[in-house]
Amino acid sequence: MSYSNISVRKYDAVIVGAGGAGLRAAIQLSESGLKTAVLSKVFPTRSHTVAAQGGVSASLGNSEPDHWHWHMYDTVKGSDWLGDQDAIEFMCRKAPEVVVELEHFGMPFDRTDEGKIYQRPFGGHMSNFGEKPVRRACAAADRTGHAMLHALYQRNVRARTQFFVEWMALDLIRDADGQVLGVSAIEMETGEVSIFHAKATIFATGGAGRIFYSSTNAFINTGDGLGMAARAGIPLEDMEFWQFHPTGVAGAGVLITEGVRGEGGILRNASGERFMERYAPNAKDLASRDVVSRAMVTEINEGRGCGPNKDFVTLDITHLPPETIMKRLPGIREISIQFAGIDPIKAPIPVVPTCHYQMGGIPTNFRGQVVVPVGDNPNVPVTGFYAAGECACASVHGANRLGTNSLLDLLVFGKASGEAVVEDLKQMPVAHKDLPRDAIERTRERLERLDARTSGESEAATRLDLQRVMQAHCGVFRFDDMLKQGVQKILEVEERVHRVAIKDKSKVWNTARIEALELENLIEVAKSTMISAEARKESRGAHVRDDAPDTPERPNGRNDAEWLKHTLWHRDGNRLDYKPVNLTPLTVETIALKTRSY
Amino acid sequence: MRQEELNRLRWRCTRRAWLELDLLLGEFLDQRFAGLSEAQQRAFVVLADMDDHDLWPLINGVEESEDAQQAAVLAMLRESRSMSRPAVEAQTSPVVNP
Numbered sequence: 001m002s003y004s005n006i007s008v009r010k011y012d013a014v015i016v017g018a019g020g021a022g023l024r025a026a027i028q029l030s031e032s033g034l035k036t037a038v039l040s041k042v043f044p045t046r047s048h049t050v051a052a053q054g055g056v057s058a059s060l061g062n063s064e065p066d067h068w069h070w071h072m073y074d075t076v077k078g079s080d081w082l083g084d085q086d087a088i089e090f091m092c093r094k095a096p097e098v099v100v101e102l103e104h105f106g107m108p109f110d111r112t113d114e115g116k117i118y119q120r121p122f123g124g125h126m127s128n129f130g131e132k133p134v135r136r137a138c139a140a141a142d143r144t145g146h147a148m149l150h151a152l153y154q155r156n157v158r159a160r161t162q163f164f165v166e167w168m169a170l171d172l173i174r175d176a177d178g179q180v181l182g183v184s185a186i187e188m189e190t191g192e193v194s195i196f197h198a199k200a201t202i203f204a205t206g207g208a209g210r211i212f213y214s215s216t217n218a219f220i221n222t223g224d225g226l227g228m229a230a231r232a233g234i235p236l237e238d239m240e241f242w243q244f245h246p247t248g249v250a251g252a253g254v255l256i257t258e259g260v261r262g263e264g265g266i267l268r269n270a271s272g273e274r275f276m277e278r279y280a281p282n283a284k285d286l287a288s289r290d291v292v293s294r295a296m297v298t299e300i301n302e303g304r305g306c307g308p309n310k311d312f313v314t315l316d317i318t319h320l321p322p323e324t325i326m327k328r329l330p331g332i333r334e335i336s337i338q339f340a341g342i343d344p345i346k347a348p349i350p351v352v353p354t355c356h357y358q359m360g361g362i363p364t365n366f367r368g369q370v371v372v373p374v375g376d377n378p379n380v381p382v383t384g385f386y387a388a389g390e391c392a393c394a395s396v397h398g399a400n401r402l403g404t405n406s407l408l409d410l411l412v413f414g415k416a417s418g419e420a421v422v423e424d425l426k427q428m429p430v431a432h433k434d435l436p437r438d439a440i441e442r443t444r445e446r447l448e449r450l451d452a453r454t455s456g457e458s459e460a461a462t463r464l465d466l467q468r469v470m471q472a473h474c475g476v477f478r479f480d481d482m483l484k485q486g487v488q489k490i491l492e493v494e495e496r497v498h499r500v501a502i503k504d505k506s507k508v509w510n511t512a513r514i515e516a517l518e519l520e521n522l523i524e525v526a527k528s529t530m531i532s533a534e535a536r537k538e539s540r541g542a543h544v545r546d547d548a549p550d551t552p553e554r555p556n557g558r559n560d561a562e563w564l565k566h567t568l569w570h571r572d573g574n575r576l577d578y579k580p581v582n583l584t585p586l587t588v589e590t591i592a593l594k595t596r597s598y
Numbered sequence: 599m600r601q602e603e604l605n606r607l608r609w610r611c612t613r614r615a616w617l618e619l620d621l622l623l624g625e626f627l628d629q630r631f632a633g634l635s636e637a638q639q640r641a642f643v644v645l646a647d648m649d650d651h652d653l654w655p656l657i658n659g660v661e662e663s664e665d666a667q668q669a670a671v672l673a674m675l676r677e678s679r680s681m682s683r684p685a686v687e688a689q690t691s692p693v694v695n696p
Binding site (some may be wrong): 041042045046048049050051143146166188189215216217218219220248253254255318330331334335338339416506508509511514 | 601602603605606608609610612614615616617618620621622624644649650658660683
């Protein structure tokens with residue numbers, strides 16, 4: 001296969017990814033009259049945003065008094081003070097605006113009797129700076145993400161956004177000045193490679209939860225934007241921070257909602273003991289996600305797991321009346337039957353802590369501009385490059401994301417990145433900057449290598465080993481020696497990724513090629529995660545190390561004196577450097593450091 | 599079905615919004631699809647093109663399809679995963695921190 005005749009398509013802006021962030025950004029661009037292309041591996045309404053159920057937070061105060069400043073406090077605290085306070089203030093202040101806007105786009109929010117947007121309580125949402133729970137989550141039944149994505153898609157159809165569906169972006173194009181001039185991409189139906197030559201490029205490619213063996217993420221989440229950014233010399237920020245959900249079905253990863261424990265579900269070890277009574281005597285099975293996850297892993301590590309390999313615990317609802325299960329938890333019964341082969345009315349469900357959300361990503365400021373260190377300035381914008389949503393690190397989630405802030409993030413920063421592009425293009429020349437002569441070289445080299453190799457590693461086996469290494473060495477509870485071994489093992493997996501061979505060399509719908517290209521993105525995310533995690537010698541938020549325990553001097557193992565800083569992983573030489581956390585909000589006082597406890 | 603059509607179907611079965619449907623449809627494609635009649639294969643393609651929120655209640659039997667071929671395929675989909683996974687032991691892996 002030859003890649004000599006590459007077509008060039010010119011746009012004002014190209015967006016990679018058509019989930020919530022990409023679609024929200026596209027509205028901003030298309031409605032401003034910019035010629036905008038959106039590339040997506042799948043039809044937009046198949047994006048993983050659809051899976052978000054919980055809601056989107058905004059201090060509308062529809063049910064009781066609320067304030068963006070309280071939301072900001074909860075977010076900073078949730079982030080374990082690693083979030084940038086300028087970006088967090090920006091997000092929380094913008095929340096009511098973007099939620100009401102979404103309502104005007106046709107989002108069918110649940111309503112109060114007076115016709116206002118109904119708001120429900122959610123873990124970590126408090127009024128008056130952590131005083132008592134507040135109703136802040138806006139939802140559309142249990143299909144908030146689905147309804148949101150459909151509303152955003154329809155608005156884009158109206159605005160005549162041009163979609164390229166079942167296209168995969170391959171590499172970021174930068175010139176000698178480092179300016180971003182678009183992406184290369186492959187159309188799956190034809191196998192043709194094109195250059196999307198653009199004045200502005202927005203990455204909205206979502207997370208990379210598939211680096212872990214046990215993940216609640218759909219298969220699509222392979223971190224394509226992070227891989228492309230890393231190969232183009234952009235560092236990745238805070239990649240050691242991944243949120244784990246305590247109850248994924250063992251083996252499958254499918255999420256069992258917290259509601260099951262809310263209805264009285266009990267976690268048990270191999271001897272049937274309700275072990276959470278030892279770890280959290282008051283909250284027991286309803287303790288916060290990280291506490292429950294660590295307790296589960298401790299049970300398994302200490303030999304009290306269930307099954308022949310003692311590698312899971314169980315979630316027991318057999319004591320609940322079958323009518324309650326059928327009525328209150330019907331979906332959960334179906335999931336358990338389908339994915340564990342267990343009817344939870346008769347037997348407990350096997351569960352393990354499961355990767356759920358990526359807090360780190362491509363470093364951006366609160367306008368959505370991608371920023372990199374240059375000289376003494378750690379945050380210099382890369383001309384023409386923007387990122388939003390789970391692939392980006394603004395950083396509003398810091399070391400741990402507050403529930404319902406993921407949908408808010410993609411609305412606020414999707415819009416902000418779109419606005420930034422519109423403003424920045426006004427300052428740019430009307431004509432496109434010329435593409436560099438080697439614009440397609442990296443892509444051509446990757447594709448030709450895959451075409452030429454006739455024998456080598458299996459893509460599927462290598463992907464599986466990558467996921468197993470990440471799960472075993474960099475999971476919810478981390479150990480110094482395991483992380484050190486994990487770094488070596490993931491570098492060995494990388495060698496194998498470079499030797500992957502595919503049998504099918506055809507052009508049309510060659511999914512083997514696409515999956516091999518996805519694997520080249522997964523490995524960049526996996527390396528950045530393992531190497532960043534090995535280096536951070538403290539516990540903070542979702543990054544919990546056995547050798548950084550909870551002590552009076554360092555509550556929860558957090559070490560602000562040495563580690564109150566963002567990690568930056570550079571692909572070149574796997575180099576790490578660090579940059580300060582922004583503790584200065586835009587208009588209010590700093591939310592001062594204190595111990596994160598609930 | 600030609601190989602490239604099958605590849606496209608595989609992509610649409612395994613790059614979905616929900617992990618649940620990636621797993622169910624991908625396994626069904628690997629294990630059962632080849633044994634379906636042509637009419638059933640066509641029905642499966644139509645189902646695979648549906649949004650996850652519309653397909654899931656059909657698979658769970660919360661809603662029913664009026665199309666006889668679809669209904670037959672849905673019944674097989676419903677059974678396939680739980681049938682192929684009779685025991686918890688078979689589906690777990692020693693992957694949590696040892």
